[in-house]
Amino acid sequence: MPEQHDGPTADEKGLILITGGAGYIGSHTVVALHEAGYRCVVLDNLANSSSSVLGGIAKIIGTTPDFVEADVADTHTLDQVFESRRIDAVIHLAGLKSVGESVSSPLDYYSVNLESTLSLLRSMHRFECHTLLFSSSAAVYAPGQESPITETAAIQPTSPYGRSKQMIEQILVDTAASDDRWRVGLLRCFNPVGTHPSGSIGESPGSKPNNLMPSVMDVAAGRGETLRLFGDDYPTPDGTCIRDYIHVMDIARGIVAGLQRVRAMTGTRVWNLGTGRGTSVRELVSAAEEATGVEIPTSVTDRRPGDQPVAIAAIGRAQHELSWDAEHDVATMCDDHWRWHRLHAAPATTASPP
Ligand SMILES: NC(=O)c1ccc[n+]([C@@H]2O[C@H](COP(=O)([O-])OP(=O)(O)OC[C@H]3O[C@@H](n4cnc5c(N)ncnc54)[C@H](O)[C@@H]3O)[C@@H](O)[C@H]2O)c1
Known part of the structure; x- marks a missing residue:
């Protein structure tokens, strides 16, 4: 027993x-x-x-x-x-x-x-x-x-x-x-x-970036020449995919x-x-440029199969039943991620969003 x-x-x-x-x-x-x-x-x-x-x-x-x-x-x-x-x-x-x-x-x-x-x-x-x-x-x-x-x-x-x-x-x-x-x-x-605002923890320093934000930060840090955008002809205001960061x-x-x-x-x-708010890839790149003070060059390639134009969470259930809400905006997300990235990120080999 x-x-x-x-x-x-x-x-x-x-x-x-x-x-x-x-x-x-x-x-x-x-x-x-x-x-x-x-x-x-x-x-x-x-x-x-x-x-x-x-x-x-x-x-x-x-x-x-x-x-x-x-x-x-x-x-x-x-x-x-x-x-x-x-x-x-x-x-x-x-x-x-x-x-x-x-x-x-x-x-x-x-x-x-x-x-x-x-x-x-x-x-x-x-x-x-x-x-x-x-x-x-x-x-x-x-x-x-x-x-x-x-x-x-x-x-x-x-x-x-x-x-x-x-x-x-x-x-x-x-x-x-x-x-x-x-x-x-x-x-x-x-x-x-x-990442945590202290800069003491973040994403695994050893992993190759698969998501948009680490790829954006890599390019901002000079570890990639351009950020690849997978399609800019989606039915969204600026043509790039919208996600709920x-x-x-x-x-x-x-x-x-x-x-x-x-x-x-x-x-x-x-x-x-989620936050219930959508941010396009280009909007996230602009927010990252603001946070890092670095221009992030982009190049557009083909859409990736399976990428949806827009995916934003309905968060009413979590707000009501969990008495919870998301507090931070995209600018804070970029500021914190950049602090972590500058302190800890390992040199990257590729940059591939999102
Ligand atoms: N990060 C995202 O974008 C995201 C979005 C939605 C859901 N999730 C889910 O949230 C969870 C955590 O994601 P994350 O971003 O922190 O990923 P992560 O890879 O940073 O963390 C996962 C951790 O699990 C460990 N791990 C993997 N397989 C294991 C195993 N068999 N036994 C013990 N440890 C193992 C890894 O070493 C790692 O530390 C995952 O289940 C992921 O699918 C992540």
């Missing part, structure tokens, strides 16, 4: 296991959890992050988080984590996240994202921890949805990455339906950018708000996390 541990004391909110907690969203969430009064244990295999992130977190919160270097699919180690600690809830962020890479390596995406989730659910169930918040993605929505996109919009992902998220959502819905002890929150995150600290606070809500409910609930 699993060993029992004492629960949180009256002045604690509990111990949270955060998978992928050394990553971009994870490290910021560890900070937000600490600020909200939670203790946490980070589990990460460092596939897309580095243990130096723990030092960055410590600079901000004054203590190094409890860290386990392991793969979530390593059920044996996961069991040991649950056995040695009384985990109250899990925030599951670990996984592979590049849409483009998922098209060329679908088996990696299905294998890593699905196997880690199944392993996690089994361990949680064995140790009677049934509260889970999962970072899903706007990539699950069907193409052609009218923005703002509500949580009830059609689901039809167009990439193996998005489909792995959809499959995990379904696994979680089915699992929660099988046993009413489960409390499961699904957060469909839109486009996180920015949200400051990663707003995402992190949204995750904490989701955790609080999910602990007080049963079953499954889904929330979008």
